[in-house]
Amino acid sequence: DAGVTQSPTHLIKTRGQQVTLRCSPKSGHDTVSWYQQALGQGPQFIFQYYEEEERQRGNFPDRFSGHQFPNYSSELNVNALLLGDSALYLCASSRLAGGSTDTQYFGPGTRLTVL
């Protein structure tokens, strides 16, 4: 089991561009959540996907959108990038079916730099 994987590892973009980050959850997990972690700060919740729908959302603008595929993998899209979007983007997977609240597993993150 490869655990939670994220791609790419690092990414450099310029202001105004669009970016797509990808996450594959741990085997057996059906829920994917995305977090933004600015340098020196704790992770901030962006949104959570379950059964291909956005189930919860944090305090992030509509420029941040996502998708979950039938195989439970997920994408995070950010439009009209701002300098302040530079951060480590973390993906976490878990199993929610049946009301389970098992251990959360995190991927290694994608480091996004906006110039």
Next chain:
Amino acid sequence: KQEVTQIPAALSVPEGENLVLNCSFTDSAIYNLQWFRQDPGKGLTSLLLIQSSQREQTSGRLNASLDKSSGRSTLYIAASQPGDSATYLCVLIGATNKLIFGTGTLLAVQP
């Protein structure tokens, strides 16, 4: 609104010392609590998960306790090693697996 505070914010200890990291939360209506470590620029590594009905969990040199009534959790690290140096995060897990992160404790273990 649930708030999670960790004390101390930073800690430096000599190798071999036993230490305790503290986590407090304002709302006892949690499902689970999980402790993570994060190395600089890296993702989060799960250390221990305490189910809501449990009071403690142990893994190797680590022991975590949970007291929902007082809104507290502690992470005990025995015989600390330089490799334990990292940021430790206390995370509350709600009913829908939404995570609420603590403020973190930056630990440095000096050889």
